[in-house]
Amino acid sequence: MDKCYHCGDNCSNTAITHLDKVFCCNGCKTVFDILQENDLSYYYNLDESPGTSPSLNEAKFNFLENEAIVERLLEFNEQDTQVVSFIIPSIHCSSCIWVLENLSKIDASVKNTQVNFPEKSIRITYNSEQLSLKNLVVLLCRIGYEPSISLDDFEKKEKKVDRSLIYKLGVAGFAFGNIMFLSFPEYFEVNEFWLEKFKYIFRWLMFAFSLPVVFYSGRDYFISAYKGLRSKILNIDVPIAIGISVLFIRSTAEIIFDLGTGFFDSLAGLIFFLLLGRFFQQKTYAFLSFERDYKSYFPIAVTRIFQDPEKSTSEEQAQIYDLKTGDRILIRNSELIPVDSILIKGSALIDYSFVTGEAEPVAKRSGDKLFAGGKQQAGIIELEVIKPVEQSYLTQLWSNEIFSKTKQSNFQSLTDRISKKFTIGILSIAFIATLFWMIADPSKALNVFTAVLIVACPCAIALAAPFTLGNLLRIFGRHKLYIKDTSVIEQMSHIDTVVFDKTGTLTSNTKNLISYEGITLTEQEITLLTSTLRASNHPLSRSLYKMLQENDIETLDEFEEEIGKGISGTINQDSIRIGSFDFVESSNPTEDKLATKENYKRTEVHISSNNTYKGCYIFYNQYRNGIQEIFDRLKQHAEIIILSGDNDGEKRHLEELLPKDTQLLFNQKPKDKLEYIKQLQKLGRKVMMVGDGLNDSGALAQSNVGIVISENINVFSPACDGILDASRFKDLYDFVKLSRKGVSVIKWSFLFSLFYNIIGLLFAITGNLAPVVAAILMPLSSISIVIFTTVATNILGRKLMIKKAKT
Known part of the structure; x- marks a missing residue:
């Protein structure tokens, strides 16, 4: 071809x-x-x-x-x-x-x-x-x-981009480099040059460079520590703020009293690396929208019909927010219905998969109620508005409290969990050691106190999670899983229940498997069937025609389409009827024909030729590649649940793919899905919801981690924590596994940092560690943590790349 x-x-x-x-x-x-x-x-x-x-x-x-x-x-x-x-x-x-x-x-x-x-x-x-x-x-x-x-574009406001972190990082980096440069004479012991001419100038320059670093770049750590103490919480920023304060005060005192150069280089390096870790932590994908709602898909305006005083009918383009109860509007083929309304004229075939997940279009007649979010599939219809857009059914889906609260507010990260114990431990050691040396040898007390707080400053601990998760964020994105922020990866590592939507998530939106059951059709009947299908715009007709299009095509003598029922065509006195069972059946149904009604939940297109029933084409959803492997691997670590808005026509087929005892729930409305996720969480489950449509938005927002499967990552994604390209669906388990290994890397980093702190503290509390040595070791430990986490996560990411290459 x-x-x-x-x-x-x-x-x-x-x-x-x-x-x-x-x-x-x-x-x-x-x-x-x-x-x-x-x-x-x-x-x-x-x-x-x-x-x-x-x-x-x-x-x-x-x-x-x-x-x-x-x-x-x-x-x-x-x-x-x-x-x-x-x-x-x-x-x-x-x-x-x-x-x-x-x-x-x-x-x-x-x-x-x-x-x-x-x-x-x-x-x-x-x-x-x-x-x-x-x-x-x-x-x-x-x-x-x-x-x-879309309607979202109509309401768009200027995006406020917060660049303060970049500015602070730039200031800290600039000052760090200059302070290091000014410290070279002392590093290399250039005594004559240093002592005779520029010692005091260089020292005070270093002090000047440190001021914006501490009071601008580092102020967020002081603010966070203050807020934590005020709320009676010892967060990780408390010991960091103490470490920064001790370094700055001790360094300033040394240059004022001419005791030494201080530790301004270590101070600037500490804040620079901490901000670099925070930058990694905040990194996300600006080109993707993780917070979409119905406004991202609704049209801005619609054609409104009105009559002037002389009763002549005219049309105008009206903003959908201007629509009022009683207004008449026109909806064309493939357009979305923006408001709840009543069908006045025309035959409607409404696809509600956008809202409910139910894949089968619904036929409607004059007087029937149509809900916002449905897509018309059969020509022009005229509607009467019964509710403005703010009161429509679809808008009410977003009135649930889950969309107005911060989803991750109750999540406590690994770093937060250890910060309280760490802070109490370090402060206790510092005060006990200082008290001991004030009694044993007061001349060493200040040095011991300073050395303990400097060497135990948890910069390495604070850097471990941001650099590990930030690098994983980048690796995930490279493999087409776009995560909203780093905390999602950490939450993903705790998942013990995975809930899947069916239509559009487990199945492809673009492919169907079609099989025929019944009496074999003759060549003439196949030609007539193909020619009739060609004249129809119904989605099932188009899919079936695509399969049969290689057959001969002839011009029809007659063609008729009854919306919601079927189509019929005639060539040279031979007729064919295509559609629902009731539409094509003859006046004397046989037992075989009646038996097909047992399968009414399947998607079927029935055929009769010259009033004789022939059989039916059965449409099966095309499940995504590797789906059984995903289920088998996920089942080892998490419970799997299917939560679908579609009917249970494919329940038997799904049971063959899924592990035994997997729960399958069908005909679930959007609110039902949300409530089901809530009940799982009340039982202590950590839930990951995997969906694709607006009907999944409530469940995605309620779940601990909400992942959207998208055929086009830039076009469709309801509010979620991550967007997975459909081509990488088969790697879902690998992403979950990688998030768990990432948390393991963080724990190993903590152990590495703890080992360093224990060694340093032993020297510090015994008075054998000078503050200048502690100040040198501190940034070295930070660099070692950054290198370790980067190398470890890159090795994990490379394994995922190797697996992709093999498949």
């Missing part, structure tokens, strides 16, 4: 030959012509089949003619210049970047374009007198780069 020169898809219907090249559709051919006409054919040299097949429906962007909506979307609007930014999910390679940044060659009204590849976004500056925003969007669609414009 020929492949399209532009997009690389198979030319499944009619291959279009143009200029000795083959295209799958007129859209791809048009894009090719546009690029040729504008001298942009170099696009095809950047990559093989780099484009995407365009699907253009200009009517869906009519809302961009509404000035109020346009004004909210624009970033800049002055005189004849407008600037707008869009998310473009189809950006996927260097060719995409090249053609989008050369948009001005296609339309001279475009002044400038900037593509942000990680965020899959584009910022366009254009002449608003020559090009409207709607026409700009249509231009992008014509070349295969349709923007994603």
